Amino acid sequence: MKQKIFVFGASGHAKVVIDIIERQDLYDIAFLVDDDLSLKGHQIYGYPVIGGKDDLLGSDVRMGIVAIGSNRARRSVAGWLRENGFELISAVHPSAQLARGVSVESGTVVMAGAVINSDSTIGREVIINTQASIDHDCAIGEGVHIAPGSTLCGTVTVGEGTFICAGATIIPNLTIGHHVTVGAGSTVIRDVPDGVTVVGSPAKAVRQC
Structure with missing residues (x-):
């Protein structure tokens, strides 16, 4: 079985990252995370947006990737994830x-x-x-x-x-x-x-x- 991961971000950039992960076929995407709580309950390509950081902390998925285009925001989220014990993967299109x-x-x-x-x-x-x-x-x-x-x-x-x-x-x-x-x-x-x-x-x- 492939490792389950999350994608942090639910924008157009996240759609591209999702496509790469699917094409790599190394991981299974469990859900998306986004601090815009108005997106909670929405789906992108069939993957649910479970909510923000608090919802992620309550999950048992401990590995993922940040799909945010802004350099500052991406690094901030990645830093928070590492501080809270999450592991970040890389994604390379075939x-x-x-x-x-x-x-x-x-x-x-x-x-x-x-x-x-x-x-x-x-x-x-x-x-x-x-x-x-x-x-x-x-x-x-x-x-x-x-x-x-x-x-x-x-x-x-x-x-x-x-x-x-x-x-x-x-x-x-x-x-x-x-x-x-x-x-x-x-x-x-x-x-x-x-x-x-x-x-x-x-x-x-x-x-x-």
């Missing part, structure tokens, strides 16, 4: 390509068509979204979201909590800091310090947190 030497830590989701090349490391609670490309020897920090169609060339380092928006390109050998936002379609050609938003091609800073 069509994703993970090369030799790639490591993917717990709580991370790798979506359809993504490519992660040799010796790249993917931290906890990361989203590698649809058809994102991460080349060799990249290091992706905790709680990062690499959005659909983004391209990270070789030996790029991305700090924790950063959001690389859809279609962005990072050239090789750069360091993108913590809690950075790289705007959609931007081309990054130099290092980006912590807490900065950059947009354009070439990307330029427009805001400092």
